[in-house]
Amino acid sequence: MSLARFLLKRTLQGLFVIWGVVTVVFGLRFISPGDPANVLLPPDVSEGTRQQVVAELGLDKPLYVQYVDYIAGLLTGDMGMSLVTRTDASGRILGKLPATLELAVAATVVAVVIAVPLGVVSATRRHQPADYGATVFSLAGISTPNFWLGIMLIIVLAVQLNLFPTSRRPVGIDDAFAHLVAFQFGLAWSELTTWLWHVTLPAITLGTYFTALITRLTRSGMLEELGQGYVRAARAKGLPETLVRYKHALRNTLIPIITVVGLQLGTLIGGAVITEAVFNWPGLGTLIINGIQARDWPVVQGSIIVIGVGFVVLNILVDALYAYVNPQVTYD
Amino acid sequence: MSRDTGSPVGRRRFLKMAGGTAAAVSLAGCGSDGEGGDGDGGGTDDGNDSDGGDEGDEMQEEFEVRITQGQMPSGLDPHDHRETPTDVVMLHAYEGVLSRDAQGAVVEKLATEYERVEDGHVRFSVREDVQFHNGDDLTPEDVAYSINRIVQEDVGFASPQRDQLAGVTGAEAADDERAVDVMSDGLNPVVFQEFATYCDVMQQSWVEDRSKDDVGKEMNGTGPFVLEDYSEDEEVVMSRNEDYWRDPADVSDLTFTAAEEASTRVNQLLNEETDVVVNVPPQEVGRIQGDDVTRIAAAPSTRVIYNAMRYDVEPFDSQEFRQAMNYAVDLESIVSNVLDGFGERTGQPTLDGFVGYNSDVDPYPYDPEQAEQLVEESGYAGAEIELHTPVGRYLKDLEIAQAVAGFIDELDNVSASVNQRDFGALVDELLTGNIEDKSPPTARSPATATRRWTG
Numbered sequence: 001m002s003l004a005r006f007l008l009k010r011t012l013q014g015l016f017v018i019w020g021v022v023t024v025v026f027g028l029r030f031i032s033p034g035d036p037a038n039v040l041l042p043p044d045v046s047e048g049t050r051q052q053v054v055a056e057l058g059l060d061k062p063l064y065v066q067y068v069d070y071i072a073g074l075l076t077g078d079m080g081m082s083l084v085t086r087t088d089a090s091g092r093i094l095g096k097l098p099a100t101l102e103l104a105v106a107a108t109v110v111a112v113v114i115a116v117p118l119g120v121v122s123a124t125r126r127h128q129p130a131d132y133g134a135t136v137f138s139l140a141g142i143s144t145p146n147f148w149l150g151i152m153l154i155i156v157l158a159v160q161l162n163l164f165p166t167s168r169r170p171v172g173i174d175d176a177f178a179h180l181v182a183f184q185f186g187l188a189w190s191e192l193t194t195w196l197w198h199v200t201l202p203a204i205t206l207g208t209y210f211t212a213l214i215t216r217l218t219r220s221g222m223l224e225e226l227g228q229g230y231v232r233a234a235r236a237k238g239l240p241e242t243l244v245r246y247k248h249a250l251r252n253t254l255i256p257i258i259t260v261v262g263l264q265l266g267t268l269i270g271g272a273v274i275t276e277a278v279f280n281w282p283g284l285g286t287l288i289i290n291g292i293q294a295r296d297w298p299v300v301q302g303s304i305i306v307i308g309v310g311f312v313v314l315n316i317l318v319d320a321l322y323a324y325v326n327p328q329v330t331y332d
Numbered sequence: 333m334s335r336d337t338g339s340p341v342g343r344r345r346f347l348k349m350a351g352g353t354a355a356a357v358s359l360a361g362c363g364s365d366g367e368g369g370d371g372d373g374g375g376t377d378d379g380n381d382s383d384g385g386d387e388g389d390e391m392q393e394e395f396e397v398r399i400t401q402g403q404m405p406s407g408l409d410p411h412d413h414r415e416t417p418t419d420v421v422m423l424h425a426y427e428g429v430l431s432r433d434a435q436g437a438v439v440e441k442l443a444t445e446y447e448r449v450e451d452g453h454v455r456f457s458v459r460e461d462v463q464f465h466n467g468d469d470l471t472p473e474d475v476a477y478s479i480n481r482i483v484q485e486d487v488g489f490a491s492p493q494r495d496q497l498a499g500v501t502g503a504e505a506a507d508d509e510r511a512v513d514v515m516s517d518g519l520n521p522v523v524f525q526e527f528a529t530y531c532d533v534m535q536q537s538w539v540e541d542r543s544k545d546d547v548g549k550e551m552n553g554t555g556p557f558v559l560e561d562y563s564e565d566e567e568v569v570m571s572r573n574e575d576y577w578r579d580p581a582d583v584s585d586l587t588f589t590a591a592e593e594a595s596t597r598v599n600q601l602l603n604e605e606t607d608v609v610v611n612v613p614p615q616e617v618g619r620i621q622g623d624d625v626t627r628i629a630a631a632p633s634t635r636v637i638y639n640a641m642r643y644d645v646e647p648f649d650s651q652e653f654r655q656a657m658n659y660a661v662d663l664e665s666i667v668s669n670v671l672d673g674f675g676e677r678t679g680q681p682t683l684d685g686f687v688g689y690n691s692d693v694d695p696y697p698y699d700p701e702q703a704e705q706l707v708e709e710s711g712y713a714g715a716e717i718e719l720h721t722p723v724g725r726y727l728k729d730l731e732i733a734q735a736v737a738g739f740i741d742e743l744d745n746v747s748a749s750v751n752q753r754d755f756g757a758l759v760d761e762l763l764t765g766n767i768e769d770k771s772p773p774t775a776r777s778p779a780t781a782t783r784r785w786t787g
Contacts, residue, residue, distance in 0.1 A: 052490035084406045085564060087545060092564065151595065159602050166599035167591060280591040280600075282566055289592065290403070290565075 007320060014312040021308035022074065022301075026067055029297045057083055074305070080298035084290075089298040092287065093306055100283035102173050103275070104268035106199050107207030108261060115211045116250075116257070119218020123226065124245060134215060141212025150205040150278035157201060164201050167280035171195050202279040206272055210264055217260060221253035228252075255325055262318030266311040396585040400597050400606040404565050404590040407548035410532035411482050414492045420610075421568050421588050425465070426532035426553035429456045429475060429512075430524060436685055438528040442470065442554065446527075451519040456527075457511045462577045464535045465551070465558045472505035475512045477536035479503035489544065496530040499523065556581045565590075601626055613727065614672035630674055634683055637675075637726060639719060639736055647712035656706035656746070658696035661739045665698075670731045704743050713745040722755035 037054045054060050058069070073080060079090040122134035158166040171191045179188035225231060226249050234244045273285030280286070284303045291299040405418035410426045413419070429443040440446065443456040462470040481488030483500050499520040506513050516523055538552045551559035554577065557570035568588040572581050589606065591597045597609040598616045602623055612620060612628060620628045641648040641657065648654055667675040679695035682688040707713055717740070721733035733750050740748035 046495050049490060049494050052485065056490050086407060086412065086548060154599050159599055165605055166603045167596050168605065277593055278596065280596045
C-alpha cells in the first residue's frame with residue numbers, strides 16, 4: 001500500500017473517531033449536572049429573565065436539533081458561542097491552542113534532551129552508580145505529581161531564588177517568529193528569551209514524568225539492542241564501541257521511542273490542564289477548567305474536540321513515520 | 333511597577349507611595365467614590381497622606397499598576413454580566429448616575445441631583461462637564477438609553493442586570509431640562525440604591541454603531557481610565573483618562589490580569605510580577621505578611637455565609653430542633669480556626685448599616701448541652717442529618733460545612749454528615765425544589781437560615 005493510500009485510509013478512520021468524540025462530548029453535556037443558565041445567572045434572578053437567557057442561548061431547543069445544529073456548525077468551523085463571553089467559541093479555543101502546543105512541545109524537548117542521553121548512559125553503565133542514579137531519577141520522576149512539582153519549583157526557583165518568573169506567558173513563540181520574519185532581530189531575540197524564561201518551569205513540570213518514562217524506555221531498549229547478534233558481530237569485526245552504541249544500537253532503540261514521543265505529545269496537549277492552572281499558562285487547559293466551572297459547554301466541547309483531533313492527527317503521523325523509519329513495517 | 337513592566341518604581345516604594353489605597357485599587361468604584369473620596373483611579377490623593385506631596389507628584393507622571401484577579405472579565409459590555417471580577421474592571425472605565433461613598437451611602441456621580449417626583453417616577457439631573465472617552469459630550473439621552481438597554485429587551489438584549497433595576501420600566505430625557513425621568517411600575521422604595529450599584533452609562537450612538545460583539549470588546553465610558561488593549565482571557569490594559577471630569581487618577585497605566593489559583597496570585601505578588609492581588613485565602617495571608625515588601629489589607633465584606641434548613645421537612649419542622657442546631661455550632665471557633673479570624677459572627681441576614689438590621693438580635697451562643705436538651709424536646713432525638721455544600725464556590729465553603737457538621741455530630745442525640753456537591757447541581761436542586769426529593773421550596777431563598785457569619 002502506498003503512503004498516500006495509507007494516509008487516506010487512516011484519515012477516514014480518524015474522521016469516524018472524531019465524530020465519535022464529538023457525539024460523546026455532546027452527550028456528556030446533557031448527563032452532567034448543572035444548568036448553564038443557573039450558573040451564569042444569580043440565584044435571585046427572575047424566572048422570566050432566566051427563560052429569556054435560556055432561549056437566547058438556544059438551550060430550549062430539542063436535543064436532536066441542538067446536536068444537528070452543532071455538527072453542522074462544526075463542519076463550517078463554528079463551535080457555537082461561548083456562554084460566558086458571548087463571543088465565538090472557536091476563536092477563543094484556537095486562540096489558546098498555540099500556548100498549549102508551545103508548552104507540550106517544550107516539555108517534549110526537555111524530556112528528549114534529558115532522557116535519551118540519560119537512558120544511554122544508564123544502559124551502557126549498567127549496575128554502576130550512573131545507572132542507579134538514572135533509575136532513582138526515573139522512579140522519582142514517574143512518582144512525582146506534577147502539580148506538586150510545579151508548586152515546589154515556583155516556591156524554590158521563582159519566589160526564593162528569583163531565577164524564573166512564577167507564572168504567565170507574556171509573549172508567545174509566534175510573536176518572536178513574527179518579528180524574525182519581519183527582520184526585527186532584536187525584538188525577536190528579546191521575545192524569544194522572555195518566552196524561554198517563562199516556559200522553562202512549566203516545561204520541566206509537564207515534562208518530568210515524560211522524561212522519566214523515556215529514560216526507562218531508552219535504557220531497556222539499549223540493553224536489548226546491545227545484546228543482539230548484530231552488535232556482537234559489529235564488535236567482532238572491530239568497530240569502535242562508540243560507533244556500535246550510537247550508530248547501530250541507539251538508532252534501533254529510537255524507533256519505539258519515536259512512537260512513544262509522538263503519542264505522548266498528544267497526551268501532553270490534553271494533560272497540560274493542571275500545569276497550565278499552576279503556572280497561569282493561558283492554554284486550552286485553563287480554558288477547559290474555567291469552562292467547566294462556568295458550564296460554558298460550547299468552549300469545553302470545542303476544546304475537547306480540538307484535543308481529540310490533535311490525538312488523531314498525531315497518531316496518523318506517528319504511524320506514517322514509524323513505517324518510514326522501520327523498513328520492516330509496511331503500510332498494510 | 334511589576335517586574336515585567338520594567339518600571340523604575342520598586343515594590344517597597346509602590347507600597348509607600350500608594351499608602352492605604354494599594355489594596356483598594358481594584359475595589360474602586362464599588363464603594364469609595366464619595367464626594368472627595370476620589371477613589372476611582374486607585375492611588376489617588378487620599379492614599380498619599382503619609383508621604384508628602386513630592387512623591388505624589390512623581391506618581392502623576394508614571395505610575396503603572398498591575399492587578400491580578402481570580403478571573404478575567406467575561407467581556408467588556410458593562411450591561412452584560414453579573415460577576416464581580418468583570419464589575420471591577422468595568423468601574424474603572426464606566427460610571428453610573430449614582431454611586432456609594434466609603435461608608436456605603438448613596439452619592440451623586442454622573443447625576444448632580446436626584447429626586448423622587450412621585451410614586452413610580454424619579455428624576456436625575458445629569459452633569460454637564462462630562463465627556464465620553466471618544467470626546468463626545470454626555471447627554472441625558474445617553475443616560476436614558478443606558479437604563480432602557482438594561483430594562484427593555486427590545487432596546488438592548490436580555491441583560492442579566494435586569495433584576496438589579498427591579499421595578500424600573502424605562503427612562504426618557506426630560507423636556508427642556510438636562511435631566512432624565514425614570515419610571516417604575518409603582519412605588520419603588522429602593523430605586524436610588526439600585527442605581528447606586530448598577531447601570532453604567534454608555535453612549536447611545538457609540539453602542540448603536542457597533543455590533544453586540546464589538547461592544548463586548550471595546551470601551552467608551554466616562555470613567556478615569558481609557559481602554560488601550562484587550563486580549564480576551566489574558567489582559568485588559570488601560571491608561572489614565574487625562575480629560576476626566578474630576579482630577580485625573582495618579583495611576584498612569586492600569587493592567588488587569590487573572591490567575592485562577594490563589595497560590596499563583598500570591599506567588600506573583602511575592603515575586604513582584606503584579607502589584608495587587610485580590611481574594612487571598614486565609615492560609616496564604618501569612619506568606620504575604622511575612623514578606624517585607626508586601627502587605628495584606630482586609631476589608632469588610634457584605635457576603636453572608638449561612639447554612640439553610642428546610643422548615644417544611646422533618647426534623648427541621650421543629651423550632652426546637654432548628655434552635656438546637658444553632659446552639660450546637662461554635663461560630664467563634666470556626667471564625668478563628670477555619671477563617672483565621674477573617675470573619676465575624678452575625679445572627680441575622682442583614683448586616684449593621686443596612687436597612688432591616690436589628691441590633692437586638694445576637695448570634696446564638698455555643699451551648700451543646702442546651703442543644704441536646706432542645707433536640708430531646710423536639711422529639712427528633714437520634715435524627716441523622718446531611719449538610720449539602722458546594723466545594724470551592726465560596727471561601728472555605730467545604731471546610732466550614734465540615735466544621736458545622738462536626739459540631740452537630742458531637743451532640744449525643746444527632747448525627748450529621750457532609751455531602752459535597754457540584755455547585756451547578758446544587759443550585760439546580762435549590763431552584764427546582766427537589767433537593768432530598770422533598771416538596772419544592774416556596775422560593776429561591778432558602779427556607780430558614782440558621783447560622784450566619786460574614787467571610
